[in-house]
Amino acid sequence: MPRILNCTDEVIKKAAQALKAGNLVAFPTETVYGIGADATNERAVGRIYSVKGRPADHPLIIHVSSTSFLQKWTTTIPDYAIALAERFWPGPMTLILPRSQLAKNFITGSQDSVGVRIPAQPISLHLLSEFEKLGGQGIAAPSANRFGAVSPTTANDVETELGNFLSMDDQILDGGPCSIGVESTIIDCTNSTPVILRPGAITIDMVINLVGLVSTLNENKMKTSGLVESHYSPKAKVILGTMANFGEGFLALRKIPTPPGAHRLAAPADIEDYARELYNALRSADDRGIETIVVVPPEGSGLAVAIRDRLIKASFR
Numbered sequence: 001m002p003r004i005l006n007c008t009d010e011v012i013k014k015a016a017q018a019l020k021a022g023n024l025v026a027f028p029t030e031t032v033y034g035i036g037a038d039a040t041n042e043r044a045v046g047r048i049y050s051v052k053g054r055p056a057d058h059p060l061i062i063h064v065s066s067t068s069f070l071q072k073w074t075t076t077i078p079d080y081a082i083a084l085a086e087r088f089w090p091g092p093m094t095l096i097l098p099r100s101q102l103a104k105n106f107i108t109g110s111q112d113s114v115g116v117r118i119p120a121q122p123i124s125l126h127l128l129s130e131f132e133k134l135g136g137q138g139i140a141a142p143s144a145n146r147f148g149a150v151s152p153t154t155a156n157d158v159e160t161e162l163g164n165f166l167s168m169d170d171q172i173l174d175g176g177p178c179s180i181g182v183e184s185t186i187i188d189c190t191n192s193t194p195v196i197l198r199p200g201a202i203t204i205d206m207v208i209n210l211v212g213l214v215s216t217l218n219e220n221k222m223k224t225s226g227l228v229e230s231h232y233s234p235k236a237k238v239i240l241g242t243m244a245n246f247g248e249g250f251l252a253l254r255k256i257p258t259p260p261g262a263h264r265l266a267a268p269a270d271i272e273d274y275a276r277e278l279y280n281a282l283r284s285a286d287d288r289g290i291e292t293i294v295v296v297p298p299e300g301s302g303l304a305v306a307i308r309d310r311l312i313k314a315s316f317r
């Protein structure tokens with residue numbers, strides 16, 4: 001499967017044609033890399049599930065270039081969802097809305113709702129508009145990793161994850177490292193007030209400031225309930241704590257010193273760096289044959305909530 005470094009207009013047009021012909025195209029977004037297929041093509045979407053090894057009841061997010069396509073995929077859009085869309089799109093936010101006829105069971109995992117996002121990364125937006133020029137309605141794209149594994153934040157990581165499962169007609173567009181590094185904030189907009197299902201770079205405070213009352217899935221509840229499966233997990237065992245033993249991996253903010261004999265995996269200067277470097281740090285432990293990673297979760301609100309959410313899931317076994 002070709003990996004394309006220089007994403008010229010011509011390359012992006014060809015990638016849109018490949019999608020329209022039913023092939024898969026991995027592409028960068030500002031959050032993580034996605035593995036995309038024509039969201040109306042059941043066979044192509046089916047390949048996403050087999051390439052990822054993902055269970056069929058896990059719904060996919062549909063990516064579009066403008067809110068005019070939101071109306072095609074959804075039915076009732078509450079006023080607060082319109083406010084969120086106007087403020088935070090294009091951007092790292094997915095809205096869950098009641099689905100239209102266009103969103104078939106093979107996209108929604110047979111649920112009555114559908115997830116939609118307008119990404120901000122220029123290559124993804126360009127790809128979407130070229131795809132739409134060809135008559136495409138939207139690109140279904142989960143993170144481009146094997147099911148349960150760490151999301152890729154570079155094209156190289158996509159190749160490591162999915163290279164063996166993609167075919168020669170599929171493509172990987174290389175747009176460099178993702179600027180945010182953790183997946184989009186998912187907001188359920190099927191009730192009278194929004195519910196944040198997955199925290200991300202559009203933070204709980206940003207949502208509350210715009211639309212008022214918001215519910216979230218409580219961090220502790222998520223930790224103990226059956227909702228949490230092992231996810232975002234490297235091969236190495238992830239332990240949340242402060243002290244690492246000799247030979248173990250260690251990940252913490254730069255201001256926290258490395259315990260003697262531990263292998264520093266990253267030393268992010270701030271929360272934004274932490275999110276950007278998180279998945280690469282987890283992957284690098286596997287590359288170095290490290291079996292246990294001790295991670296000091298960042299404290300506080302904002303993007304730190306999203307990082308803790310992923311770390312809790314990564315440490316769940």
Ligand code: TXA
Pocket residue numbers: 029031032033034035058059060061094096108111113114115117119141142143144182183184186197
């Ligand atoms: O940042 C992102 O959102 C990335 C980039 C590629 O856009 N995509 C991504 O997709 O993270 P994925 O499939 O790896 O994660 C999407 C999550 C899944 O946990 C899925 O269950 C949930 O969104 N989801 C999708 N549609 C849903 C729906 N209708 N109701 C509830 N959850 C939904």
Ligand code: MG
Pocket residue numbers: 142143151
């Ligand atoms: Mg994923």
